[in-house]
Amino acid sequence: MQEEKLSKGPWHEEEDELLVTFVTLFGERRWDYIAKASGLKRSGKSCGLRWLNYLCPNIKHGYISTEEEQIIIQLHKKWGNKWSRIARNLPGRTDNEIKNYWRTRIRKKIQAQEQENFQFGRNNAKRDSLFSNLDFNVQKHETDDEHKPGENPFGTDNSFDVLGFPNSAFASSPYKIRIRDWMSELSDDQSKITQQGGSNIVESCFGCQASIAEYTDTWGWSGSIWDMN
């Protein structure tokens, strides 16, 4: 038997109305069944997406607030491109919406900011040495003469995240993101973290260990020193 050709592209108002009616009747599941029963010439998957990303009454339409943007930035720092996970922390926003917003707005802002921070930070050999065992692809610093005591070597953001990374720099390093994901997983399994002297020793899934020591540097900045071995 020949399959009826499925339509693609933007949804029409009548299709939306039909889908809403059938979701109300059968619930937000069995999308293939709903697609067939409704007579919509759409795949079940397409119906599910349309509902979850647009028609669902819980969806918030409109501008993403500054507050929501900050949450997205922080969670992306923590989890990377885990859009659905990030979306679960922003009621009414979908993973698709957050993903698009990140790609079109936030990423550009951060890239521009990182470019600025990188230009500033490359003169600070002292701070860079904290990351010398991690391949952040940082160019060799020429001099540390220009850094003044009390001055933030990473620009205006002087905070460090829960994993000890500076919030302002190297945020998009793929290696850093992998380590973040790994640490995020580890945080759910404290048995892999042991104390040794002043350091936490973390056993990694890659067959190596990381020693993490809390420090406060000469400028009064605190954070964590990573030592991979």
Next chain:
DNA sequence: AAGCGCCTCAACCGCATGGGA
């Protein structure tokens, strides 16, 4: 007014995962 390029975002694609038979 027309043409062009850029941007946004809804929708699609393909792979991964989970659950039931």
Next chain:
DNA sequence: TTCCCATGCGGTTGAGGCGCT
């Protein structure tokens, strides 16, 4: 245990809108 189907997830695409020349 294996297979199949439904759903989840993240990356990509392309239509349409908008601004600039």
